[in-house]
Amino acid sequence: MFSGLSAFPLTPMQHGVVDEVAFIRLIERLADAGVDSIGALGSTGNYAYLTREERARIAQLAEKHAGDIPVIIGISALSTRDVLALAEDAQKAGASAVLLAPMSYQPLSEEEVFGLYETVAHNLSVPLCVYDNPRTTHFEFSDELHGHIAQLPNVGSIKIPGVPAAPDAASVRIERLRTLIPSHITIGISGDPLAAIGMNAGCEAWYSVIGGLFPQTALAITRASQAGDTQQALRLSERLNPLWALFSQHGGSLRVIATAAELQGLAASPCLPLPLQGLDKKGRQNLARVLDELSLT
Amino acid sequence: MFSGLSAFPLTPMQHGVVDEVAFIRLIERLADAGVDSIGALGSTGNYAYLTREERARIAQLAEKHAGDIPVIIGISALSTRDVLALAEDAQKAGASAVLLAPMSYQPLSEEEVFGLYETVAHNLSVPLCVYDNPRTTHFEFSDELHGHIAQLPNVGSIKIPGVPAAPDAASVRIERLRTLIPSHITIGISGDPLAAIGMNAGCEAWYSVIGGLFPQTALAITRASQAGDTQQALRLSERLNPLWALFSQHGGSLRVIATAAELQGLAASPCLPLPLQGLDKKGRQNLARVLDELSLT
Numbered sequence: 277m278f279s280g281l282s283a284f285p286l287t288p289m290q291h292g293v294v295d296e297v298a299f300i301r302l303i304e305r306l307a308d309a310g311v312d313s314i315g316a317l318g319s320t321g322n323y324a325y326l327t328r329e330e331r332a333r334i335a336q337l338a339e340k341h342a343g344d345i346p347v348i349i350g351i352s353a354l355s356t357r358d359v360l361a362l363a364e365d366a367q368k369a370g371a372s373a374v375l376l377a378p379m380s381y382q383p384l385s386e387e388e389v390f391g392l393y394e395t396v397a398h399n400l401s402v403p404l405c406v407y408d409n410p411r412t413t414h415f416e417f418s419d420e421l422h423g424h425i426a427q428l429p430n431v432g433s434i435k436i437p438g439v440p441a442a443p444d445a446a447s448v449r450i451e452r453l454r455t456l457i458p459s460h461i462t463i464g465i466s467g468d469p470l471a472a473i474g475m476n477a478g479c480e481a482w483y484s485v486i487g488g489l490f491p492q493t494a495l496a497i498t499r500a501s502q503a504g505d506t507q508q509a510l511r512l513s514e515r516l517n518p519l520w521a522l523f524s525q526h527g528g529s530l531r532v533i534a535t536a537a538e539l540q541g542l543a544a545s546p547c548l549p550l551p552l553q554g555l556d557k558k559g560r561q562n563l564a565r566v567l568d569e570l571s572l573t
Numbered sequence: 574m575f576s577g578l579s580a581f582p583l584t585p586m587q588h589g590v591v592d593e594v595a596f597i598r599l600i601e602r603l604a605d606a607g608v609d610s611i612g613a614l615g616s617t618g619n620y621a622y623l624t625r626e627e628r629a630r631i632a633q634l635a636e637k638h639a640g641d642i643p644v645i646i647g648i649s650a651l652s653t654r655d656v657l658a659l660a661e662d663a664q665k666a667g668a669s670a671v672l673l674a675p676m677s678y679q680p681l682s683e684e685e686v687f688g689l690y691e692t693v694a695h696n697l698s699v700p701l702c703v704y705d706n707p708r709t710t711h712f713e714f715s716d717e718l719h720g721h722i723a724q725l726p727n728v729g730s731i732k733i734p735g736v737p738a739a740p741d742a743a744s745v746r747i748e749r750l751r752t753l754i755p756s757h758i759t760i761g762i763s764g765d766p767l768a769a770i771g772m773n774a775g776c777e778a779w780y781s782v783i784g785g786l787f788p789q790t791a792l793a794i795t796r797a798s799q800a801g802d803t804q805q806a807l808r809l810s811e812r813l814n815p816l817w818a819l820f821s822q823h824g825g826s827l828r829v830i831a832t833a834a835e836l837q838g839l840a841a842s843p844c845l846p847l848p849l850q851g852l853d854k855k856g857r858q859n860l861a862r863v864l865d866e867l868s869l870t
Binding site for chain 1 (some may be wrong): 585603616620621622651652653654675676678679680681684685686688689708709711726811825827846847848849850
């Protein structure tokens with residue numbers, strides 16, 4: 277389950293509520309493309325902005341429309357109490373796995389983060405993916421903490437925020453982490469622009485933002501790397517440089533991919549939960565031109 | 574309302590739910606001491622870890638037990654939709670004012686933060702305090718953005734995260750901000766160790782963590798500064814240096830003040846919402862010694 281292309285769809289909003297029709301359409305698109313797993317309610321799925329009830333409903337819809345494809349549900353929240361409740365909801369919905377980030381308001385200590393994972397891991401009946409994303413959680417995992425958490429029951433994967441851009445350095449980074457975790461735990465790359473480098477360096481999974489909207493494009497990169505054709509994986513990724521440049525320009529992938537969904541008619545406009553805003557008029561025009569040139573699918 | 578000592582109490586937990594008896598005791602303690610306002614559900618009140626229902630209940634309890642003292646209720650949340658709902662709950666509970674921080678998961682742009690305040694300010698019937706706290710929100714206000722937000726209806730105060738420690742530099746900083754905002758808007762200092770310097774430099778209010786647990790101690794500093802006895806305010810604050818050192822050592826005031834409440838018998842132990850943890854055994858012993866020496870009230 278925690279290998280290959282894990283596609284992370286948006287949770288599109290419309291007039292302040294979840295646009296369930298649009299969400300189902302995104303899930304069916306991923307199922308049709310044959311991604312290896314679907315990660316609903318990740319950062320791209322805007323979990324942090326939704327209520328418990330909305331998240332339970334999204335988990336049910338993802339599970340219902342994903343066919344045979346395993347569904348991973350994000351259960352992150354600021355309080356341990358809420359994480360446990362969300363884990364219960366996800367498991368009731370039939371999730372194959374859950375994804376947990378150490379979301380923070382008060383900066384967290386290593387002991388507090390370990391305590392969170394310890395409590396949750398012991399209360400799960402499905403595998404857990406550890407979600408390391410300092411850009412949104414403001415918590416920096418040490419490799420040693422990853423090693424400790426990886427000893428807990430039910431931990432199956434670690435979603436890392438990126439790797440060094442130089443292939444050799446990327447390999448060193450993955451090998452170093454690998455020495456600290458049991459062999460059954462996979463390492464997955466996020467940060468789409470670094471995905472080909474990360475997979476080529478030994479990451480078994482790509483937890484992918486563009487995979488949630490353009491699954492065929494992401495699958496081509498994934499399958500090339502999995503087949504050992506590292507150069508082809510890099511070429512296919514470099515072809516998307518104009519898109520990666522927009523991610524960088526707009527402070528990350530979310531606002532770009534949400535606007536892309538709107539431009540492609542896959543979500544109403546605006547589809548992000550306020551206060552988040554999609555690209556402005558000029559940004560939308562640039563993105564439309566890039567999407568035209570790249571013919572993403 | 575937005576001047577003098579605004580005391581920010583904890584929201585003590587017990588076995589994973591709000592300890593309402595302990596909360597009421599804290600509010601009555603503040604009312605008896607005669608603080609100038611009470612700020613419930615600030616960062617010290619752990620608003621970010623509580624449900625909408627719990628926050629509505631806390632707002633009601635604060636209002637009911639505060640006597641004649643104005644109550645300011647924190648309404649911050651990640652989504653604009655939730656902030657509007659919390660504002661409605663706070664106003665129904667009878668809050669005299671509300672406090673709003675640009676809480677973030679995805680990093681926010683200036684436009685998005687302005688949009689949040691614009692929407693909320695136009696939907697209020699009570700005054701708003703702008704809560705600038707980059708340590709927890711990860712958003713840095715520019716003074717120019719403060720100036721724009723200050724033009725919105727209902728804005729009554731800005732809670733700033735600190736001032737330079739040198740008195741002259743503190744005055745320059747306050748005067749610079751003052752030139753950008755209307756004269757009816759007050760500036761309040763938070764970051765207790767800098768409170769005396771901030772008030773001496775012209776801040777009309779102190780949004781105070783220790784004021785929420787030791788109101789007499791905080792009132793003495795406040796009244797000295799208000800009376801123009803800047804040296805006495807500084808002396809009273811410097812007397813608390815051992816406490817400020819513990820704030821610094823434990824990554825902020827929250828874990829120290831929560832443990833202090835436990836040590837004083839004003840909250841059950843542990844009283845923080847998980848994953849947050851109070852001080853460990855050695856930290857508690859050090860804090861107990863400091864509290865003994867300082868005789869805070």
